[in-house]
Amino acid sequence: MMGSTSREVVRAVVAWLLVALFAFPIYYWITVAFKPERDIFALPPKLFDFNWNLSSFEEVFGISFGFDKGLEVLPGGGNFYMLPNLWASIVIAVLSTLLTVIVATLASYALSRMRIRGQHHFVFFVLSTRMMPPVAIAIPMFFIYKNFGLLDTYTGIILAHALMNLPLAVLLLKSFFDDIPTEIDEAALIDGASRVLIFRKIVMPMALGGVAATAVLCFVFSWTEFLFVLTLTQTSFKTVPVAASTFVTSTGTAWGNMAALGTAAMIPAFIFILLVQRNLVRGLTLGSLKQ
CATH class of the missing domain: 1.10.3720.10 (MetI-like)
Incomplete structure (x- = not known):
């Protein structure tokens, strides 16, 4: 009985490790979208402790997400309007x-x-x-x-x-x-x-x-x-x-x-x-x- 329980624990641990292995590149890619340019190439990499901002999304969507002004359309759609x-x-x-x-x-x-x-x-x-x-x-x-x-x-x-x-x-x-x-x-x-x-x-x-x-x-x-x-x-x-x-x-x-x-x-x-x-x-x- 203990042997089967141990195998189930090992399988669960291995499954979560595999999920983390495949999910980490997606997480890192998403965090790059919210990082300022100086934090993108920081060494060691900043995975959690970085200054979050929406400037990249603003340039891509041509919309300013300022909390004080609300949504505001940027003139010309931003530098990389996509x-x-x-x-x-x-x-x-x-x-x-x-x-x-x-x-x-x-x-x-x-x-x-x-x-x-x-x-x-x-x-x-x-x-x-x-x-x-x-x-x-x-x-x-x-x-x-x-x-x-x-x-x-x-x-x-x-x-x-x-x-x-x-x-x-x-x-x-x-x-x-x-x-x-x-x-x-x-x-x-x-x-x-x-x-x-x-x-x-x-x-x-x-x-x-x-x-x-x-x-x-x-x-x-x-x-x-x-x-x-x-x-x-x-x-x-x-x-x-x-x-x-x-x-x-x-x-x-x-x-x-x-x-x-x-x-x-x-x-x-x-x-x-x-x-x-x-x-x-x-x-x-x-x-x-x-x-």
């Missing part, structure tokens, strides 16, 4: 995720339930497109987009991100649909239900967890994507990862402003994950138990 870039990232990530999930759900259901000649070869082809590095198609996509007038447009980046995420989404959702017994479909077909009705009313509610898990991955990949945005946009807008690479001044990199933007960029991703949290847990455990 609010439009944050909004562009949200729009692109949400719409590309929505497009990817809709297309991938229909394709993966068809691959899971319908027998098509050469189906295994098609699945391998979908997987192979994900293996190809994005840099291999960045330049061809640039010329294609230029000919179709999609350069520097939201539509072009949304399509590019959907193309990037679609292979992974199809394969993930196919595995979730495969875990749902086909006997359910067959029983509904015998009762006179159509394929569309079965998909909408029976299969989709059971696969919502898998859809949520896939949507989270697609959102994160789109939110952090750098190469396509850098290649396919020029002047109109930049997403957060590309905009963060421009935080350079005559004295070096503006680490405080970059950390403020990175801290703010974490919030939409956390909110999206919280919105689908209930279905996400179901999706991560779907298929873990077999009959």
